[in-house]
Each structure stands twice: as C-alpha cells, then as structure tokens.
Amino acid sequence: MTAAAPAATLAGPPPGAAVTDPRPALATDVAVLAGRHLRLMSRRPASIISAIVLPLVFALLFFTVFSRVMRRSGIDYIDYLLPAVVIQTVFFTGMSAAILAAEDALSGTLRRLRAMSVSRSAPALGLLAAELVRSVVSLGVLLAVGAALGFRFHGGPWKALGFPVVMLAFGAALVTCHIALGLAIRRLEAVTTATNLIYFPFMLLSSAFTPASAFPSWLRPLVEQQPVSRVADALRALTAQDAALARPLLIAGAWLLGLLLLGVVGATRAIGRPS
C-alpha cells in the first residue's frame, strides 16, 4: 500500500476528486507578498531610517526649534505638531512604496508574478498592506515620543481611536497613488525626484506645521483647501477636546476617496503596461 501511494499521486488525483488547478487565492497571495515586502524593508537600513528615525528626528527638531515662537502665538506646539509629523510619515511611506513598486517592475518580479497563478491585483495590494503595516509602526513610535513630550488626546478614547483610522485611510490613498507613480515612471531616480516634488509643496504649503493665518494672504485659500491641510484638520478635530467632528471628517473623507480612486485607476493602468 505504502509503495503504491506515490504512483497514485503521479497518476493524478483519484477518480471522482475535483481537479485542483493551482488557483489564485487573493487573500493568501496578498499576505505572502506583503510578507515579502516587509522582509525586504527590514533588511534595508534606509527603510528603517525613513520609517523610524526620520519621523522622530523631524518631530523632535520641529518641536525643539519652534515651540517657543509658537507659544508666543498661543499654540501648544506638541499638540499642533503631532498630526503634521504623522502626515509627513505617511508621505515617507508613500515614497517607499513608489520606489519598491518601481523596483519590482524593473527587476521583472511583476512580470514573473503575472506568469504565475497569482491574483493580478495581489502584487499592488501586498505592497499596500506592507506599507500600511510600516506606517502603523511609525505611528506607534511617534505617539510614544509625542506622549513623552506632552501630546494628549483631549477628546477621549473614541476620538482617539478615530485618529489611526484617518491616518490609515490617508495612508491607503497616498500609498496607492505612489504605487501608481512608481509603476508608471519605472526609473528610480526620476521616482525619487517626482515624489519629492509632490511632498514638499503639499507638506509645506499646508496648515500642517503652521496655521494658515501665518501665510501671505494671497496663499491662504490654497493652503486652507488643499488635501494635506484637510487631513490635518480632521486629525486635529480628533485630538481636540470639543471640536466639531462631522465637517472636517467629511471633507477629508471626500478628498481621500478622490485620491484613492485616482491611485486605483492609475495603478491599474500602469501595472498592465509591458516593461
């Protein structure tokens, strides 16, 4: 009997059993590919520095340098600053996603995966999942250090729970857009340049680090309306004691939905492009 078993396997499944083609299973594929990206990140000093060290350095530097002048303007800077560095961290996560996506396209990994029985959307979703895990790690580090510097959730536990939710929604939208960018450009240096050209104006021409009232009056409408400021508004509404919640959350949600759609359409188009 034992000797016959291998022969039966070679001959195929016993009669009556369903033929089991290797079939893509989206959830498994995404989990496996996310694991791959997380391993790749953990072996890359640059990834660890940009996920953990840089966000901390920025939080500490902005807090140290600008706390006094902010207090003079009546702003408790650690409470104001934390949402800003959280948003900045999400941008770093997006940059990482754009580079990893471009690397996968350049190295032929994407083509290889498409030739296998792997779900078509799994490579992009796996990278997205890995980057979201990474951003949760960054958030944990920032919240711990922020708490040590005096940051508090003044609105109670329910609003505090909304904070990581909004951050992850922003992360999902921004990372998807960056994956689309990385897949569309596919040249590492150009990807780095492009992501920086997005990051600097959106981050610094926003009310993330300083209130919109500090900007020249002709810039103020732009600063107030752009998505980074809107997400910062939503995050701050969730940390404040008694701020109106519905309006900032709805506006931020609408922006994020739009960004996510843009990213999904872009990534879908770019991923199918022959390399």
Next chain:
Amino acid sequence: MNQVALPRPAPVGDSLAMAGRALKLMMRDPITFVLSTFFPLILLLLMTASFAKIVNPAGGYDDYVDVSLPLFVLMGIAFASPVTAAAAAADLRDGFDARIRAMPVSSLAPLAGRLVADTARSALTVVVVVAVGVGLGFRFTAGFWAAVGFLVLPLLFGLGLGFLGLLVAMRARDTETVVAMLNPLLLVGSFLSTGLVPKTDLPGWVQPIARVNPFSVLIEAMRALAHGGATTRPVLEALAWSAVLIVGCGVLAVRGYRSGTRPVA
C-alpha cells in the same frame, strides 16, 4: 639604448580629468540639480511663507529672508553632499577606483576630482539661491569684499562636508545607506542652529549646542558679511570649523580610501 618613457601620473591633470568625468555624470543626472538648486529654493520659499510670521509677527516676509538666507544656502550645499558620497561609494563598489589604481594615474585623483566638481556645484547653489534671495528682499549692506566673502565661505564649508561624505562612503559602501545615514545628521545640524529662529528663542539646553554647531557658526559669519557688524571673530570661527572638517575628515577619508583600494594580495 632608447629608454621607454614610463607613463607617469600627473596629479593635477589627472584630478581635472576626474573632475570633468564627475561633472559630466552630474549633468546627466537631473536629481543632482534638483537637490542643489530647487531644493534650497523650495525650502527658502516655503519655510519663509509658513514660518516668517510665527518667528517674527512684527516683521515682513522679506525680513525673514534677510536673516534666514544663509541657512538655506548652506542646506542646499549640505544636502547635495550625500549624492556625491553615494556616487563615490558606487565607484568603489563597482571597481572604478581599483581600476584607476592599476593605471598610471595619481591615486588620489578620483577623490580630488570629485571634490572639485562638488565645489562647482556648490557655487551654482550659492549663485542661484542668493539671486532669488535678493529678489525676495535679501540685501548686502557691508560692501563688496564682504559680499565676496559671503559667497566664498559656504564653498569652504561645502568642501568640508564633501570630505565628511567621502568618509562615510568609505565605511558604508552601500549607496542608499550612505544617503540614509548622512541625511538625519545634516537635518539635526541645520535645525539646531541659529538659522531658523534667533538663539534666544531656542530652548535653554539647545542654545550651547547651537552656539558651537558649525551651521550656526557659518550662518553668523555670513550674516555679518552681508549686513555688517563685527566680522573678524565670526569669520575666523567659520574658517576654523571649515578647516577642522576639511583636515579631519580629509585625513580619515584619504586613509580609508587608500586602504580600501589597496590591491588584494
């Protein structure tokens, strides 16, 4: 008996040839120009727009440009230096330097050439950032020679940072790691200085750090050269810091370079 003339290394000519190569590579790589011109300009414009009124509510945006321009000149130079370091690391990794060593080429020409090209790029940063700064309200009020000093000092500092970058490149040969290691260091240096806010607005424990930080020392010297006041002491301090970086990092970088490219026995 005719003697065959052995080809002999010519240090100056070799270094210039290497500088030419480095400049040519720079020209073909747009990111270098983005980093060395757009990056400091973006910082100058956006940090001024967002922080000028916070730092000095009574002053105008042009007043902030007047005090903060030196920092953005220095940041433009400083944050381009990791790119040089990464290029040096890539050359070492790919065996370019080992190949050069096997030829009758002055052994330090690759390093020297790179730093010459680097200084040319720093000069571009200084000219572009200062030109835009003047457009936004920056003024030289201390005379012609002081203004020349203002333009030259950051180049010396940049040379020191170039050696620092080479030193890091000798240790960590992976280009991405080199950049990732240098950037946080440069960020801390440029922020914990007197460039963004006056020294008295920094927390008490930071003030002594900001006082000796080479970025602040350079910034104070450049401010004195642009706007007048006592110049001798700040300028001497800035020269001293630049010399320390050039000599200290230079000696270590050259030593690491020599041992790193020595042919394997």
